[in-house]
Amino acid sequence: MSEQTSAREARDALDAVAGARREVAREVGLPRAYWWTVAAGWILVGVFSDLNNPWLIGAAPLAFGAGHAALAGRLLSGRQRTRGLRVSAAVAGRRPALVTICLLAALTVTTIAVALALHADGMRHPSIGAAVLVAVLAAGAGPDLSRMLSRMLSRTRRA
Amino acid sequence: MTAETGPDADLAGGTPRFDELIHPSTRLTLVATLASTDWAEFGYLKDRLAMSDSALSKQLTTLEQAGYVGTERRLEGKRHRLRARLTARGRQAFDGHVAALRQIVTAAEGGDNV
Numbered sequence: 461m462s463e464q465t466s467a468r469e470a471r472d473a474l475d476a477v478a479g480a481r482r483e484v485a486r487e488v489g490l491p492r493a494y495w496w497t498v499a500a501g502w503i504l505v506g507v508f509s510d511l512n513n514p515w516l517i518g519a520a521p522l523a524f525g526a527g528h529a530a531l532a533g534r535l536l537s538g539r540q541r542t543r544g545l546r547v548s549a550a551v552a553g554r555r556p557a558l559v560t561i562c563l564l565a566a567l568t569v570t571t572i573a574v575a576l577a578l579h580a581d582g583m584r585h586p587s588i589g590a591a592v593l594v595a596v597l598a599a600g601a602g603p604d605l606s607r608m609l610s611r612m613l614s615r616t617r618r619a
Numbered sequence: 620m621t622a623e624t625g626p627d628a629d630l631a632g633g634t635p636r637f638d639e640l641i642h643p644s645t646r647l648t649l650v651a652t653l654a655s656t657d658w659a660e661f662g663y664l665k666d667r668l669a670m671s672d673s674a675l676s677k678q679l680t681t682l683e684q685a686g687y688v689g690t691e692r693r694l695e696g697k698r699h700r701l702r703a704r705l706t707a708r709g710r711q712a713f714d715g716h717v718a719a720l721r722q723i724v725t726a727a728e729g730g731d732n733v
Contacts, residue, residue, distance in 0.1 A: 465637070467727030470720040473647055477717055480651035483667060544663030551655045 481551060488552045489541040490560060494532060495602035498564075499595035501527065502571070506591020509575075528564075536560055559609045563602070567594050633714025635722045640685055641712060645670070646678055653688065653705040654713050661701040679703055687712055 465473075501524050508520035538556025539547040571594045578586035597605075641650050648668060653659060659667075665675050682688035687709030691702045705713065 465642075465720075465723055467724050470723035470727075473642070473644070474717070474720050474724065476644060476648050477651040477720075480648050481655045484652055484655035539657070542663075543660065545659035546657040548655055548657055 484545070484547055485551050487541055487545060488538045488547050488556055489603060489606060490532075490535055490538060490556070491541055492603065494535055496599050497531070498528070498602070499599035502567070502595040502598060503588070503591050506571070506587045506589075506595075509587035509591075510585045555610055555613060556606075559606055559613065563605055563609060567598060570594055570597075633711065633718045635718040636712070636715035637719040638712045638716040640681070640687070641716045645674075646682065647716075649675075649678055650682065650687065650705065650709065650713050653703060654710060656704070658691075658702045658704040661703065664703065682709065685709075 505520045505524050508516045511517075536557040537549070537552060538560075539549065539552045571590045574593055575586045575590035578589045583589055641647055645668065649664065652664065652667060661672075661675065661679075664670075665672065668675065670678070679688055679690060683690060687706060689704050689706050691704075693700050693702060
């Protein structure tokens, strides 16, 4: 049979194989519930930060970090965004975890910047205001931001 | 040296061995999809390949009989869900088939250059 398979057929078959791999790669990411949970945690940290209790201000981000590490450790590989499949490690690569950590760092910096701006503007609860704003961003656009960052990283790697 | 991973990574190589069981287009896409996963559920495969329940079952049975695919029925809530995964033998056959396809393309390109 291989003798009867033309180069064009073989090329089409290889394209089909690459296409199937790309389709599976599109499934890489974190579940929507992850972003909702992060958003809820973010607001809680914001609320605790505005209570003016130094212990709570210090403990809230630590508790968030510990909770995140315990609950999201396995999700960060990005291999099981849905219940329909688990993407192989070879296809998922190490990028999803890196992208999510970069995104969380960027959200943290944004929260601090917004809180400082709101404080300077005389708002009574700047931490809550900043946390709610960033939580909405994380819950609404987390998956899109993650995909965008992933594409940027992939372009940088190719360049 | 570590193998490159990620969606842009090259497909795995293998000893070229054309596999007639894998080659038909629907089955090739099914096996290629399974090769990129640890496992996939029947529902995902059905949607991805736009196949009917019976057509997909038939393809999975053929591959299972050849020892290329393993299936597992899991009870989740009140529903049974079927998971399919490529066996080591199936993965080897798939890698060999992809290598054989590449060999055909390379040979043709070499012939074109003469």
